[in-house]
Amino acid sequence: MYACLYRPAAEDAANRLLELALHFSPAVERTSSDTVVFSIVSLRKLMGSPHQIASEICRLGYEQKLEANLAIASNPDTAILLARNCAGVILVTPGEENFKLASLPLACLFAVQTNVSLDLLETLQRWGLKTCGDLAALPEQGIAERLGATGIYLRNLACGKINRALRIPPPKTSYEERMELEHPIALLEPLLFLFSRILNELCGRLRAQSQGACALEARLELEEQKKYRCELEFPVPLTESAAMLKLLQLHLERHAPEAPILAFTLRLKTTEPRRVQHGFFLPPAPPADKLELTLARIEGMVGKQNVGAPVLLNTHRPDAFQIAPFHVPDMEMVQKSLHTETPADQQVLRLAIRLFRPALYANVKVAGTAPQGVSAPGVQGNVIRSAGPWKTSGEWWASTSWIREEWDVALDDGALYRIYQESPSREWYVYGIYD
Amino acid sequence: MANTAALLRAQELWKPASRLPLVRDEPVFLPLEVPALKRLWKKGLTRGGIAEVYGNRSSGRTSVYLHILAQVTARGEVCAVVDLHNSFHPGSAATVGVRLEQLLWVRCQGNAEHAMHAADLLLHAGGFGAVVLDLCEASARVLNRIPLSYWYRFRRAIENTPAILVVCSGIQQVKSSANSSLWLKRKALHWSGQAPFYLLRSLEFTAALRTPRAVSPPLSIRAVT
Numbered sequence: 116m117y118a119c120l121y122r123p124a125a126e127d128a129a130n131r132l133l134e135l136a137l138h139f140s141p142a143v144e145r146t147s148s149d150t151v152v153f154s155i156v157s158l159r160k161l162m163g164s165p166h167q168i169a170s171e172i173c174r175l176g177y178e179q180k181l182e183a184n185l186a187i188a189s190n191p192d193t194a195i196l197l198a199r200n201c202a203g204v205i206l207v208t209p210g211e212e213n214f215k216l217a218s219l220p221l222a223c224l225f226a227v228q229t230n231v232s233l234d235l236l237e238t239l240q241r242w243g244l245k246t247c248g249d250l251a252a253l254p255e256q257g258i259a260e261r262l263g264a265t266g267i268y269l270r271n272l273a274c275g276k277i278n279r280a281l282r283i284p285p286p287k288t289s290y291e292e293r294m295e296l297e298h299p300i301a302l303l304e305p306l307l308f309l310f311s312r313i314l315n316e317l318c319g320r321l322r323a324q325s326q327g328a329c330a331l332e333a334r335l336e337l338e339e340q341k342k343y344r345c346e347l348e349f350p351v352p353l354t355e356s357a358a359m360l361k362l363l364q365l366h367l368e369r370h371a372p373e374a375p376i377l378a379f380t381l382r383l384k385t386t387e388p389r390r391v392q393h394g395f396f397l398p399p400a401p402p403a404d405k406l407e408l409t410l411a412r413i414e415g416m417v418g419k420q421n422v423g424a425p426v427l428l429n430t431h432r433p434d435a436f437q438i439a440p441f442h443v444p445d446m447e448m449v450q451k452s453l454h455t456e457t458p459a460d461q462q463v464l465r466l467a468i469r470l471f472r473p474a475l476y477a478n479v480k481v482a483g484t485a486p487q488g489v490s491a492p493g494v495q496g497n498v499i500r501s502a503g504p505w506k507t508s509g510e511w512w513a514s515t516s517w518i519r520e521e522w523d524v525a526l527d528d529g530a531l532y533r534i535y536q537e538s539p540s541r542e543w544y545v546y547g548i549y550d
Numbered sequence: 551m552a553n554t555a556a557l558l559r560a561q562e563l564w565k566p567a568s569r570l571p572l573v574r575d576e577p578v579f580l581p582l583e584v585p586a587l588k589r590l591w592k593k594g595l596t597r598g599g600i601a602e603v604y605g606n607r608s609s610g611r612t613s614v615y616l617h618i619l620a621q622v623t624a625r626g627e628v629c630a631v632v633d634l635h636n637s638f639h640p641g642s643a644a645t646v647g648v649r650l651e652q653l654l655w656v657r658c659q660g661n662a663e664h665a666m667h668a669a670d671l672l673l674h675a676g677g678f679g680a681v682v683l684d685l686c687e688a689s690a691r692v693l694n695r696i697p698l699s700y701w702y703r704f705r706r707a708i709e710n711t712p713a714i715l716v717v718c719s720g721i722q723q724v725k726s727s728a729n730s731s732l733w734l735k736r737k738a739l740h741w742s743g744q745a746p747f748y749l750l751r752s753l754e755f756t757a758a759l760r761t762p763r764a765v766s767p768p769l770s771i772r773a774v775t
Contacts (some may be wrong), residue, residue: 291560398627398710401677409675413656416664421657425640425650436640441654443677449626449652461583461620464754466773467612469686485746493687501740502748523750525739530607531753547639549753550612550686 116165117281118172119152119194122183131181133414138175142280144191150199152191152281169204188212193275195453196247214274217248224250226270231265239263239269288320290328291382296373299338299375306376307364313381314356314363327352327388331359333381337374345370350442352389357491358404365411406443431509432517433546434470461494464550468533474544477534486522489534491545496526504536521546580680582621587614590759591730598708600701600715602724606735610755612642613773614732615682615718620647622714627679630654630672632746634665635687654678662692666700671708673715681711685719693723701727731760737770750775 118139120132132151136143140153162168165187172185186197188207193216197205200219207215221244224234244250250273258266271277292313300306310333320329329352335343347362389403401409414422422459423438478492484504488497503522510516518538525531531549536542579594595601595618601610620643622629629652631638636657644650654672658665662685669683685693704715705727717724722731735756741748752774759766 372650398625398679400628401675405675406677409671410654412671413668416667417656417658417661421659423655424653425638425643425655427640427644427650434639434641438655442652443628446626453624453626461617461624461647462585464584464587464610464613464617464771464773465642465646466610467616467646467773468639468641469612469637470639472636500739500748502741502743502750528607530737531739531750547637548607549750550608550610 116155116159116547117152117188117191117194118168118185118187119146119150119191119198120172120176120183120185121150121195121198122181123149123177124432125379135172135176135179135181136329139172142281142283144283145301146195146282149421152194154281154443155187165206165208167199169206170302175241190274190275190278191281192272192277192279196223196272198204199223199226207275210452213248214271216275217251218245219247221245221250221273223247224269227272229431231269235262235265235269285324288324290317290320290385291380292317293378293380295378296376299377301375303364303367303371306367306379307360309365309379310361310381311356314359316355317360317381318354318356319384321354321383321385324385325388326385328383329360329386331363332380332384333363335372335376336378337372337376339374341374343372343376343398349404350407350440352386353404354388355404358408361408362411365415369415394447397450400443400446406441410441416521431507432515433507434472457473468547469550470547471545474535474546477543477545479543481535486524486534486543489524489526489532489543489545494526494528494530494532494545496528496530499525499527501525508538523549553619567730575710577588578712580618580621582617584617584771585606586757586769587617589769590757590766595714597712597714598710600708600724600727601721602717602719602731603734604717604719604722604731605755606720606736608755609734609736610757610771610773611686611734612629613646613753614757615684615716615733616643616646618714618716619643619653619680619682622679623647623649623652624688625679626652626746627712628652628654628677629680629682630656630678630683632656632665632672633684634658634662635660635684635737636671637687638684638715639741647763648727653733662688662696669715670700670703670707673704673713676711676713679711680716681712682716682718685717685723688719690721693719696723698725698727701725726762729761733758733760740772753773 120136122132129148136151136153139158143151143153145151154255158168162171169187184198184202186194186205187498188194189209193212196216200223205487219237225231254493258270265283330346330348332346337343347366410422424441425436426439428435477489477493480488485501486498501522501524504520506520508518519535521533521535523533533546535546578597580597581594582588582591593642605611619629620644636659638655640650656668669681672678673682708715714722737756738754740752742751752772754770754772756768757771758768
C-alpha cells in the first residue's frame with residue numbers, strides 16, 4: 116500500500132511534505148514539487164489498518180499545521196492520481212481502483228506521465244472520451260492496435276493497474292575518508308598500508324556507483340600543527356586503487372612531508388568512467404593508466420620537465436621548442452589525420468642534426484672571416500671545408516633576441532659541425548653535429 | 551626393455567599428448583621507404599626485436615633513426631626517444647616527417663643509468679611502436695659499463711610485441727641480442743658552389759647490415775639537407 120500527499124500552490128510544500136512523509140517511511144518518492152508518495156506496508160504492524168495509518172498521518176499533519184490531500188491505494192500511480200484530483204482523504208481498498216478513478220477527467224493522466232504527448236489527449240477527446248472510466252471501458256486489443264504501447268499504458272493507468280517500484284533517489288555517496296592515527300607515522304611504508312585500505316574502500320564505492328576518479332586529493336595533518344596537501348590529477352578516469360596508490364607513493368617519495376603524520380584525509384574527485392571500444396584495425400597504443408604510472412616513475416628519476424612531447428614554437432629562433440605533457444593521442448583521430456595530411460617525401464633520407472645543449476664554447480682560429488680550426492670540449496680539428504656565414508637574428512624586442520653568424524664546417528676528425536659566432540660578444544660556439 | 555619398447559611401437563599403444571603442430575608466429579616487419587635501406591633490410595625492421603645503429607659522428611645514425619621514427623609515426627603508432635645527452639632536435643625530426651604529437655621524449659641529462667632504466671620502463675609499459683635509445687654521445691667508458699644483461703632483458707621484454715627497440719650508439723653495444731646491427735661510416739660530403747662560397751648538399755655514408763646469420767655487402771647511402 117502507498118500513501119500520497121499533495122499540497123498545491125505552496126512555496127515550502129515540497130520540504131514540509133517530505134518532512135511529514137519521512138516520519139512514516141524512509142522510502143519516499145518526490146514525484147513533483149507538490150507531491151510525495153511513500154510506502155506504508157511496513158506500518159501495518161505498528162499502526163494497524165490503512166484507516167488507522169491514514170488517521171495517524173492526518174493527526175501529524177494537523178499538528179504541523181499542514182493542509183494537504185491524502186490518498187492511500189495499492190499502487191503509487193493510483194494514489195498520486197487520487198491525491199492530485201480529489202480533496203481531503205481518500206482510501207482505496209485493493210480492487211476498487213478502477214471504480215475510484217472512473218470519474219476523474221482524462222487530462223489528469225497526462226499530468227502524471229509527462230512524457231506522453233498531449234496530441235494523444237486530443238485524439239482521445241476526439242473519440243469522445245472524457246473520463247478515465249471511458250478509457251478503461253475500451254477493449255485493450257483495440258487500444259493496442261490503434262495507439263500502441265502508450266495507449267495500453269494510459270488504459271492501465273486509468274484502470275489503476277500499474278504496479279511499479281518507488282523512484283527513490285540514491286543516497287549521496289561520499290568519496291572522502293579521514294583517519295586519525297594513534298601514533299605519528301614517520302615512514303612511508305606503514306602510511307601506504309593505511310592509504311591502501313582507505314583507497315580500496317573508496318574505489319569500491321566508485322565501482323558501486325559506476326563512477327571513475329579523475330583526481331585524488333591527500334591532506335595530511337603533521338606534527339607541530341603543520342599541514343601537507345597534494346592533488347594528483349589523472350589523465351584518464353581510474354577505478355583501480357593499485358594505480359592510485361602507486362601514483363601517490365611516487366609523489367610522496369619525491370615530495371616527502373616534513374614531519375610525522377598524525378591524521379590524513381583522502382578524497383576522490385569523481386567523473387564518468389572511461390568507456391572505450393578499441394577498433395580492430397587501429398594501431399596499438401600504451402594503456403593510459405599504465406602509461407601514467409610509467410611516466411610518473413620516469414619523472415621521479417629525470418624530473419618532470421624532462422619528460423613529455425616536444426612542441427615546436429612558432430618562431431625562427433634556433434632550437435625553439437617546449438615540452439608538453441604527454442598523453443596518448445586518440446587513435447581514431449590520428450588515423451583520420453593520417454589520411455588528410457600530405458606526408459613528407461619518405462623516399463629520400465634527410466640529413467638530421469643533433470645538438471649540444473648548451474652549445475659548447477669554442478676557440479676558433481679564423482683566417483679572414485672563415486674558421487680554420489675549432490677547439491671545444493670533445494671537438495677538436497682543423498677545418499677542411501666550410502660553408503657560411505649564414506647570418507640570422509630575431510626577436511630584438513624581447514629578452515630572447517639573438518644575432519649570430521652560422522657556419523657548417525667539416526673538420527679533419529671526420530665530422531661535420533654547425534658552429535656559430537654570437538654578436539656582439541664575438542664568441543664562438545659549437546651548436547651541433549650533422550649526423 | 552628393448553623388447554617392450556619395440557612392442558609398444560609396433561602396436562601403437564602410445565600416442566603424443568597433442569597432435570597440434572608447433573607453429574611459430576611469422577615475424578612482422580616495419581617496411582622502410584628509402585631505397586638503400588630497403589636493400590639492406592629487405593622486408594623491413596623486425597618487430598619485437600632490437601635494431602642497432604652504430605657509427606662515428608656524422609655517419610648518419612641520427613638520420614637513420616629519425617627515418618625509422620617517421621615510418622612508425624606515419625602508421626599512427628606512438629614512439630619514444632630516450633635521449634641520454636639531450637641532443638634530440640625536434641625541428642630535424644619534424645622535417646624528416648616524425649609526428650611530434652605521437653612522440654614521447656625523455657631527456658636523461660647525461661645519466662646513462664637513468665636512460666637504461668627509462669627504456670626498461672617504457673618497454674615494459676608496452677604499446678609503443680618504437681623506442682629509440684640514443685646513446686650516441688656517450689663515452690666508451692660509460693658504454694662499456696652497461697651490463698650485457700640489460701640487452702637480454704630488453705630483448706625478452708619486447709619479443710612477441712609489435713615494438714622495435716632502436717639502439718643508437720658510437721660503438722656496437724647490443725651484440726648477440728640484436729636482430730640486426732647497422733654499421734655506418736662517413737664516406738663523403740657533397741657541396742655545391744665554388745670556393746669560398748660553398749653550400750652543404752648531402753652527406754654520403756657507407757652502411758653494412760650485420761644479422762646473426764650474415765653480413766651484407768656495404769652500401770652507399772646519401773642523406774640530403
